[in-house]
Amino acid sequence: MANLFNKIINAAQAASQQQPGYGYQQGYPQQGYGAPQQQGGFGGMIGNVLNQLGTTPAGQQPYGPQQGYPQQAYGAQQAYGAQQGYPQQGYQQGYPQQQGYPQQQAYGAQQGYQQQGYPQQQGYPQQQGYPQQQGYPQQGYQQQGYPQRQGYPQQGYQQQGYPQQQGYPQQGYQQGYPQQQGFNAPRPASERFGVKKGTLPQAGDQQQQQQQGYAQRPAQQGYQQQGAQSATSRFGQKTDATAQQTSAAAGTQSQQISPEAQGVISVINMASESMTPGGTKSFKKD
C-alpha cells in the first residue's frame, strides 16, 4: 500500500503540474476561506476550522481565545497611538506586532508597557508639561516675560519714546518718527527685553527656564528611547512567540503542501469523484 500511496502522490503531483489549478490548490489558499460560503453557508464555520488548523493541530484551541483578540489587540494599538507623538519610530520599528496577529500575545506586554514602561508618563511632567514647552515662549513670556510689557511698553515707552507725544500729539508724532520705529518696537521689543535683562532680571530668568525646559526635552527623548528599547527587549520574548505565530500564519499561506498531504487530498478527491459517475449527480436513493 505504501507503493499505492507513492503512486497517488506522484499522480497528484503530475496532475497539479499539468493543471495549475488542480484540486485544492485552486480554491484553497488563493480564494481564502470565505469562498466556501458560496457553496452552502458553512463557509464561516469551515473558515474558523481552517484558520485554527493553520496554527494548531485539529481539536486543539489555538493560542487562547482568538475571538477576543482583534479588539484587544487593536486596543493596544490605540494605546500606542498615544505614543505616536514620540517614540513612533522606535515603537513602530520595534513592533511588528502591529502587522496583525502577534498583538494578541504582545498585547499584555503592551499594556504592561504603557503602565510599566511608562511610569515615566506619570512621572513625566514633561509629557503633560510638554504643552508648556510648546506654549512656553508665549505663556512664559506673557506671564513672566511680559509683565514687563505691561509694566513697560506703554508706560516705559511713553516715558521714553513718547514724551513728545505729550507735547506733540501729532506733529511730534510725525516728527518723532523715529519713535515710531521705537513704537514698532514690538520687534525691537526683544532688544528692549534684552536691555531689560539688565534692568529686569526676570526676563533673563525666564529664558533660562526655557532653555532648561528644552534641555530636558532631549533628556525626555532619550528617556523614551530607553523606554522603547526596554519595551522592545521586554517584548522580545513575546515577539518571538508572535513571530512564530506570524510565521505560522504566513507560512500557512505561502508554504507548499507536502507530498503526503497531496496524496491524502488525492485520495479524498478520488472518493469525491466516485460519488458521482462521470462527474454528474447520479447518487440517488433507492
Place this chain on the structure above:
Amino acid sequence: MEQNTLPIEIIVKLAAKTGLYFACVDGDYDKSEQEFIARYLDRLAEVGDVSDVRYMIEHATDVPVSMDELVGETRLLLNSLPTPADRQAVTWALYRFIDKVIHVDGVVREPEREAFETWINSLLT
C-alpha cells in the same frame, strides 16, 4: 509537530467512511453505497493495486459509522500531517468532498446540514 503520516489504508478507508456517512445520513443508500464503493475502488485502481484495501473498503460500513468515530479518525489524520498548511489543505478537501456529497441530489436536508455542522464544529473543539 512532525508526525508520521497515517498509512494509506487509513486514509482510503476514512475517505470511504466519510462519503458513506454523509451520503447515508438522511436515508438508506444501499445501492448507491455499492456504486460509490465500486467507483472509488476503480479510481484507486487507476493509480495502483488496491487488492490490499478492497475488502476493507467494501466492508467499511458494515458497522454503522458514528460521527464521533468519523471526527476522531479525521483528527487523527489531520494531526498526522506535518504542517499547518497540510492540515488546512486536507480539511479543505474533506470539506469540499462532504459538501459535494450532501449536495449530490440537489437538496441539502436538515440531517445533512446538522451532520455537516457537527463535523465542522467537532474539528474546532
